[in-house]
Amino acid sequence: GAGVSQSPSNKVTEKGKDVELRCDPISGHTALYWYRQSLGQGLEFLIYFQGNSAPDKSGLPSDRFSAERTGGSVSTLTIQRTQQEDSAVYLCASSLAGQGAYEQYFGPGTRLTVT
């Protein structure tokens, strides 16, 4: 079956521009997570969705970052006025339910480069 998909796979943008990253989770998965991974670093949690609501936005690094999820499915992560420190791989994962006892299935990631 289809896994988690993300688009674009690569994005190069100029400092100060806005970018939008998309995640298409596995059908039927109610929980959706966004993570960020800087070069050579571990995963950094950004935001968690249960259905369409985001009970935990605590990981968003600044108010330039926002995310939404519509119809309990597709999610978009928006970064406004991008900065060079935003350069990273942005990973999306989904799971059947939002509890730690469920496997998270990861997308291939979007590599964002801010020049």
Add this chain to the structure above:
Amino acid sequence: KNEVEQSPQNLTAQEGEFITINCSYSVGISALHWLQQHPGGGIVSLFMLSSGKKKHGRLIATINIQEKHSSLHITASHPRDSAVYICAVGASNYQLIWGAGTKLIIKP
């Protein structure tokens, strides 16, 4: 002190060697996850376990709930096993608490 500690941070071994990666945690968990990330690649879930032992091919994962410790073993290691192996624990809420990862290199 991190809630999830992995050791070693880096491991280089020869093809065919038996590999052990360790994970210790300090919180109550619902499950422990082992994941694999190849260079430039995505993250794949290898195991999710809450007790005992699981085996998949040459990979074996064990967990000791009382000691709050898990190990990932690779038998007859191969260069294609070279990757970062990540331990994560499911705590009482929705989040996974992530270890820093173990970078494994298997030389031919």
